[in-house]
Amino acid sequence: MPNCLICRTPIEPFISFGKMPIANGFLNPEEFPHEHFFDLQVGFCSQCKMVQLTELVEQEKMFHGNYAFFSSTSSRMAEHFRRLADTVKREYLGPDPFVVEIGSNDGIMLQNFAQAGIRHLGIEPSANVAEVARQKGIRTISEFFNEDLARRIVAEYGQADAFMGANVVCHIPYLHSVVAGVKILLKPKGLMIFEDPYLGDIVAKTSYDQVYDEHAFYFSVMSVSYLVAQHGLEIIDVQPQTVHGGSMRYFIGHKGAHPIKPMVAAQLAKEEAMGLQRPETYVRLRENIERSRTDLMKLLRDIKQQGKRVACYAATSKSTTVTNYCGITPDLVEFISDTTPIKQGKYSPGAHIPVKPYEEFKKRYPDYALLFGWNHGEEIMAKEQAFKAAGGKWIVYVPKVQVLE
Ligand code: DWN
Ligand code: SAH
Numbered sequence: 001m002p003n004c005l006i007c008r009t010p011i012e013p014f015i016s017f018g019k020m021p022i023a024n025g026f027l028n029p030e031e032f033p034h035e036h037f038f039d040l041q042v043g044f045c046s047q048c049k050m051v052q053l054t055e056l057v058e059q060e061k062m063f064h065g066n067y068a069f070f071s072s073t074s075s076r077m078a079e080h081f082r083r084l085a086d087t088v089k090r091e092y093l094g095p096d097p098f099v100v101e102i103g104s105n106d107g108i109m110l111q112n113f114a115q116a117g118i119r120h121l122g123i124e125p126s127a128n129v130a131e132v133a134r135q136k137g138i139r140t141i142s143e144f145f146n147e148d149l150a151r152r153i154v155a156e157y158g159q160a161d162a163f164m165g166a167n168v169v170c171h172i173p174y175l176h177s178v179v180a181g182v183k184i185l186l187k188p189k190g191l192m193i194f195e196d197p198y199l200g201d202i203v204a205k206t207s208y209d210q211v212y213d214e215h216a217f218y219f220s221v222m223s224v225s226y227l228v229a230q231h232g233l234e235i236i237d238v239q240p241q242t243v244h245g246g247s248m249r250y251f252i253g254h255k256g257a258h259p260i261k262p263m264v265a266a267q268l269a270k271e272e273a274m275g276l277q278r279p280e281t282y283v284r285l286r287e288n289i290e291r292s293r294t295d296l297m298k299l300l301r302d303i304k305q306q307g308k309r310v311a312c313y314a315a316t317s318k319s320t321t322v323t324n325y326c327g328i329t330p331d332l333v334e335f336i337s338d339t340t341p342i343k344q345g346k347y348s349p350g351a352h353i354p355v356k357p358y359e360e361f362k363k364r365y366p367d368y369a370l371l372f373g374w375n376h377g378e379e380i381m382a383k384e385q386a387f388k389a390a391g392g393k394w395i396v397y398v399p400k401v402q403v404l405e
Contacts, residue, residue: 005050006175007050009045011044016041017041020037020040021324022320022349023062025068026315027347029347036057039054040053040212042218048223056216068340073339088162102178104122104124105133107140120139121157124141125143151184160186161190162191166194170216170217170218173216179227180231183231183233190253193250197244197247200276204274205245206288207246208292208325210318214317219248225268228252233253238250243375300328304331309367311333314338315336318372322372323350334366335356336356337357362386374397
């Protein structure tokens with residue numbers, strides 16, 4: 001049995017999604033024979049309550065000089081991070097401020113600090129996306145963040161007012177080193193501000209596609225409290241977010257340095273009421289996931305029998321889990337439309353569905369569009385009115401499988 005990555009208690013997986021490829025490993029046909037697969041399984045630690053993968057993929061296989069996800073593909077996300085940066089600038093910076101961000105990607109958040117002339121440092125191991133940030137004038141180093149790097153940053157730049165990370169902390173299996181690094185890096189009143197997909201939303205909406213190689217952890221306020229307490233830190237506030245299908249933003253400071261907002265206890269009470277501390281909750285989640293797969297495959301087969309065309313919208317990392325777990329193959333869907341040049345002309349990981357430029361979608365609308373980017377549903381549907389007007393229908397599977405009329 002594997003051990004919990006946080007407290008070392010042996011844990012058993014509650015679900016297995018089977019063999020999975022690298023979620024962002026879009027590939028050419030000559031690479032098919034060498035594609036890397038691993039067992040995608042999730043376990044719940046009854047001791048520290050952390051939900052996590054029980055088999056990991058090496059970080060260098062996922063984050064490298066050809067990383068396929070560029071954060072700035074969503075204008076709504078750019079707006080979301082601009083608002084966050086504004087809040088940080090207004091409320092959390094002291095004299096001679098310094099802001100550090102891990103997983104800074106193409107600079108979607110740090111651009112707001114760079115433009116304001118605020119001292120900043122991005123830490124982004126995927127060299128190609130980091131280069132885009134540098135082109136925008138954002139100071140970025142391509143390394144994986146850990147305790148050792150935190151010491152080097154303090155030696156060179158001093159301590160930070162804000163240590164930020166969006167959709168990255170849950171990607172790092174060696175979290176004790178990360179949090180120990182944060183402890184070293186933060187000024188006495190400094191704050192770690194991070195957000196990740198929230199376990200409560202995954203359970204409530206059966207959004208199982210948040211599970212893929214890059215996401216080693218599925219956080220709750222419970223599990224994050226346990227983790228940070230081991231390093232003399234504490235959660236001082238939490239703020240639910242609607243982005244990425246439901247995320248949680250955590251504000252963490254040195255123990256005793258800030259008053260704790262009532263929202264922390266309120267959210268912990270909600271988690272208890274939802275049963276996030278109980279193994280049965282995850283048995284139910286598994287049943288819901290299995291039902292979702294059955295429903296989606298029945299719908300796609302019915303549509304195929306009617307001779308209608310289906311194309312998929314957005315080659316998200318999440319869709320790698322959906323296509324491979326459910327068994328969605330190129331005979332059921334024609335292609336995946338995506339706006340990211342590096343994915344276009346390639347094939348989706350594992351299922352090998354062709355990824356085509358967005359123009360293909362517009363040129364000849366399919367009868368149905370399977371919305372792999374459901375988390376950007378509002379943004380996408382607002383700009384795809386013409387698809388609907390032409391009689392096109394959306395298929396979604398979160399929170400349940402349905403055709404949107
Ligand atoms: O946590 C992570 C999140 C933040 O981003 C990473 N591990 C990887 C990535 O996950 P994802 O690939 O599931 O992210 P998104 O933002 O749901 O999907 C982005 C993809 O969707 C891009 O390939 C671009 C595409 N897209 C599109 O084709 N048309 C997106 C939008 C908004 C569109 O209109
Ligand atoms: N913050 C952006 C990007 C999220 S994708 C957003 O919310 O859109 C996750 C990013 O984290 C990738 O760009 C990846 O290269 C980076 N990353 C992965 N492991 C990391 C680590 N150990 N330290 C810093 N960044 C890391």
